[in-house]
Amino acid sequence: MIRFEDVTKVYDTTSRPALDGVTTEIERGEFVFLVGPSGSGKSTFIRLVQREEKASSGTVYVSGRDVARLSSWRVPHLRRDLGVVFQDFRLLPNKNVFANVAFAMQVLGKRRGLINQAIPEVLKTVGLQDKARRFPHELSGGEQQRVAIARAVVNSPAILLADEPTGNLDPETSWGIMEVLDKIHQNGTTVVMATHDHEIVNTMRRRVVELHEGEVMRDEAEAGYQPADATAQLQSRLRKTEVN
């Protein structure tokens, strides 16, 4: 489904590469956590899959296609195969929940009948069937993220890319989001989720690809995740201050 072959991405020649010789493969129907501290290359990984960026060297295949060699007018076709969710939701503030999700279908020229049929279904999947007429500012963060997920999957993409979808949410709400993502995964969608929330990773026990300074440090099935030393140190230091 997604295959990276010795992929290196350099944004700025003076600093170290964002990704450095990454080779990995994600199969159809997998649920993969992409973990690592900030700056480890998780977002770059996702941007390369979306073809927001092109690899400096190496090849990225998505659904069997070399994304770097897609002509610019074929790129939209690639993106229709991908649903993407971000930490900051990216909803349209002047549209209600229904219209936000409908927008993703309208811009692809879907028929009104299909839209009216698909949206209640997808809102039910994310648990927002009663809030279709609400506006984003009337929703909690977790609800807003559910809308974003509904928008990402309403066109039934084969792959869902989630870039720290729980980054802005409290643990309780994060679990709600994970349940939704799990449900979508069980419906057959390949899910790639970038995160540094070790609690979620440790509980879910899925495949974990750990990036460190742009390199794959670890790739294990049903694995956990211990935050890097720096984070651990900071946490223990914080704990000490709390005690004091």
Add this chain to the structure above:
Amino acid sequence: MRFAFIVSETLSGIRRNLSMVISVVLVTFISLTFVGSAGLLQMQINQMKGYWYDRVEVAIFLCNDTSTAASCAGGAVTDSQREAIEAQLDSQQASAYVESYEYESQEQALELFQDQYSNLDMAESVTADQLPESFRVSLVNPEQYEVVNEMFSGMPGVEVVSDQRELLESLFSLMNIASVIAIALAVIMLITAILLIATTIRLSAFSRRRETGIMRLVGASKTMIQLPFLAEGVVAAMLGAALASLATWAIAKFFIADWLATEYPQTGFISSTEALWLVPLLFAIALILAAVSSMLTLRRYLKV
């Protein structure tokens, strides 16, 4: 669905960006009105050339009592001199160039003079013997004025041979200068319009960057993303062209056809229907305008 969606996106873009859109409409309106006026001037020049070149004559002015020219040293033209000139006009030699001629007496000259300058006070005080009598000669080919000039200007009793075409030429060159100035102003305004449309599209793209971001994300086509912005520029430019067409037609109708033509009935003026030929031109320019500025902008600010 797709079409309706693009239309509604375009309209919402125009609504959000109304003041910019209005300024684009006004700038294209003014610039295209300059283009239209230059077009009217050129049409008028062509019309007058056709009209006047058929009518212009070479005037052979004869000496009168007040003539000061060297050839009139002998005083006013005598009957025999006048006959000699007439005989020369009738001669074999001249008939190759002269199509027809008419004699205009001092009284007729006065009548015409008072008619043409009725609005001047001095017209009343002019008397017939102050004006020269003349032969009005139409040429087979108006370009051959020089030949006729040589033939008659040396003859006794002839004060001067004048080519009326020269007067017209200076009028035409004046009108040409006016249309060049109009075109120059139009070009400056058109450049302004292009930049303004580009800025408008850029602002519009910026104010809708959330929407376009999501459109890219879900894989909307290039057309779907860019067309509403392009349409916004085109609609504004077209409105400007429509106003300019109206203005051009109004100039042709109320200024030229209604006012000038009644003030100067002898002159051939273009009609307001002829001015309608300029309308497709104005719309074409507006379209090119919008296309050029969109090309400048969309590639840079609305990447897919």
